[in-house]
Amino acid sequence: MKDILKDLNKAFENRIRLGIMSALVVNDYLDFNALKNLLGVTDGNLASHLKSLEKTEYIRVQKEFLDRKPNTKYSATNEGKAAFLKHIKAIEQLLK
Amino acid sequence: MNFKVLFMNQQKYIDDLNEIKEMMNKSSKFISLSGLSGISAGIIALVGAYFAWINIYSETGYQNFDRALLSWEQLIQLLGIGFITLLLAVGFGIFFTRLKTKKAKQNIWDSQTKRLLINLLIPLLSGGVFCLLILLKGYIGLIAPLTLIFYGLALVNASKYTLTEVRSLGILEIILGLIATYFIGYGLIFWCIGFGVLHIVYGIIMEVKYKS
Numbered sequence: 001m002k003d004i005l006k007d008l009n010k011a012f013e014n015r016i017r018l019g020i021m022s023a024l025v026v027n028d029y030l031d032f033n034a035l036k037n038l039l040g041v042t043d044g045n046l047a048s049h050l051k052s053l054e055k056t057e058y059i060r061v062q063k064e065f066l067d068r069k070p071n072t073k074y075s076a077t078n079e080g081k082a083a084f085l086k087h088i089k090a091i092e093q094l095l096k
Numbered sequence: 097m098n099f100k101v102l103f104m105n106q107q108k109y110i111d112d113l114n115e116i117k118e119m120m121n122k123s124s125k126f127i128s129l130s131g132l133s134g135i136s137a138g139i140i141a142l143v144g145a146y147f148a149w150i151n152i153y154s155e156t157g158y159q160n161f162d163r164a165l166l167s168w169e170q171l172i173q174l175l176g177i178g179f180i181t182l183l184l185a186v187g188f189g190i191f192f193t194r195l196k197t198k199k200a201k202q203n204i205w206d207s208q209t210k211r212l213l214i215n216l217l218i219p220l221l222s223g224g225v226f227c228l229l230i231l232l233k234g235y236i237g238l239i240a241p242l243t244l245i246f247y248g249l250a251l252v253n254a255s256k257y258t259l260t261e262v263r264s265l266g267i268l269e270i271i272l273g274l275i276a277t278y279f280i281g282y283g284l285i286f287w288c289i290g291f292g293v294l295h296i297v298y299g300i301i302m303e304v305k306y307k308s
Binding site: 015018019022023025026027030034037038039088091092094095 | 105106109110112113115116117119120122123124202203206207
C-alpha cells in the first residue's frame with residue numbers, strides 16, 4: 001500500500017494537469033489553443049499549469065511563428081510520459 | 097476516519113481515470129461524427145442510384161438489366177448525377193456533424209478534423225482520379241467495384257482518427273467491392289448496397305450507440 005502511494009505523482013493530482021498530460025501522451029504535439037479548447041479553461045489558468053509541468057520537465061515548449069503570429073507547441077518529454085504511465089499504473093493498483 | 101479518506105480518494109481516482117480516457121480520446125480522435133450524416137448520405141446515394149438507373153436503362157428496358165451500353169451523352173449525365181450525389185452527401189454530412197459539434201461546444205475545424213480528412217482524402221482522391229482515368233479508357237463496368245474498394249480503403253485508413261466503427265464499415269465496403277469486381281455488370285446494385293444500405297445501417301447504429 002505504501003509503495004503504491006509513493007508512485008502517485010503530485011504533479012498529476014490536479015485535474016487540469018492530468019488532462020494536459022493525457023492529451024499530450026497520445027499526440028505528437030498540441031498548441032496552446034488546442035489545449036485550451038480541449039480542457040475548457042481560461043488562458044491564465046492553463047498557462048500556469050503548463051508552466052509547472054514545464055518546470056518539472058514533463059513537457060517541452062516550442063515557440064514558432066505561423067503567418068507571423070506566435071504559436072506555441074507543447075509536447076510530452078520521455079520523462080513526462082514515463083512518469084505519467086507510472087501514475088496511471090499506481091491508480092489502477094489502488095483501485096484493484 | 098482513515099477508511100473514509102480512502103473511500104473518498106477512491107472516487108477521485110476513478111474520476112481521474114475516466115478523465116484520462118476521455119481526454120486521450122477527445123484529443124486524438126474526431127468523435128463528433130454524426131450518425132445522421134451516415135443515414136442522410138445513404139438515402140442520397142439511393143436516390144442518386146435511382147436516377148442513374150433511369151438514365152442507364154431508359155432505352156434498354158427492364159429485360160436487359162445486366163447489360164448496360166452507354167453513349168457519351170449518358171456517360172456525361174451519369175458523371176453529373178454522381179457529382180451532385182457526392183456534393184449533397186458531403187454537404188449534409190458536414191451539416192449534421194456541425195450540429196453535433198455545436199451541441200458539444202467543440203470546434204469542427206481543429207487538428208483532429210484536419211488529420212481525419214487528410215488520411216481519408218489520400219486514398220479517396222487517388223481512387224477518384226484512377227476511376228476517372230479508367231472511365232476514359234472505357235472500362236465502365238469496373239467503376240462501381242473500384243469506387244467501393246477505394247472508399248473502403250479510405251475509411252480503414254481514416255478510422256484511426258475517429259470512431260472505431262468506421263474501420264469495420266471500410267472493411268465491408270472493400271469486400272463488397274471485390275465481390276462486385278467478380279459480378280461485373282451488376283455494379284449499380286452493389287453500389288446501392290455499399291453506399292446506400294451500409295451507410296444507413298451504420299448511421300443508425302452510431303446514432304443509437306452514441307446518443308447522449
